[in-house]
Each structure stands twice: as structure tokens, then as C-alpha cells.
Amino acid sequence: MSSANWSGDGVVRNCDAGLIVHDKEIAGYYQRVFLDDWNYHAKATIEDDVAARIASDDEPVPAGMVRMSWRDYFG
Numbered sequence: 001m002s003s004a005n006w007s008g009d010g011v012v013r014n015c016d017a018g019l020i021v022h023d024k025e026i027a028g029y030y031q032r033v034f035l036d037d038w039n040y041h042a043k044a045t046i047e048d049d050v051a052a053r054i055a056s057d058d059e060p061v062p063a064g065m066v067r068m069s070w071r072d073y074f075g
Contacts, residue, residue, distance in 0.1 A: 001018065001019045001021065001030055002016070002017070002018030002019065003016060004016045004018075008074060055067070
């Protein structure tokens with residue numbers, strides 16, 4: 001079991017880890033949970049997810065967005 005995100009947060013700020021499960025009963029449990037999520041709860045797209053973008057200082061802030069410094073956004 002593992003997760004890794006190829007993003008600034010995923011490779012710089014977070015500590016991703018993986019786990020190999022040899023026990024068939026335990027592995028089967030996690031497989032059922034994963035397949036339930038995948039088949040019934042996962043969505044192909046997130047329609048309301050707006051990516052951050054770099055704006056010039058004199059540009060107005062678009063509706064629904066906030067202006068923040070690079071340091072505040074990336075920590």
C-alpha cells in the first residue's frame with residue numbers, strides 16, 4: 001500500500017511511505033476497501049478545483065480567488 005504525489009508538496013514537504021502486506025487476509029481487506037472506493041466513490045474530475053496561478057501586481061483579483069504571497073502559498 002502506498003501513495004505518492006508528484007507535486008511540490010508531495011515530494012518536498014510530505015513524507016510518503018509504502019507498505020508491503022504479505023498476509024492474504026489483511027491484503028484482501030485493503031483490496032476490498034480500495035475497490036469499493038474506486039468503483040463507487042472515486043470521481044474522474046474535480047470540477048470546482050481551480051489551480052493557483054501567478055498574477056501580476058497590478059492585475060485585479062478574479063472572483064472567488066484571493067491574492068497571497070508565494071511564501072504563504074508554498075510555506
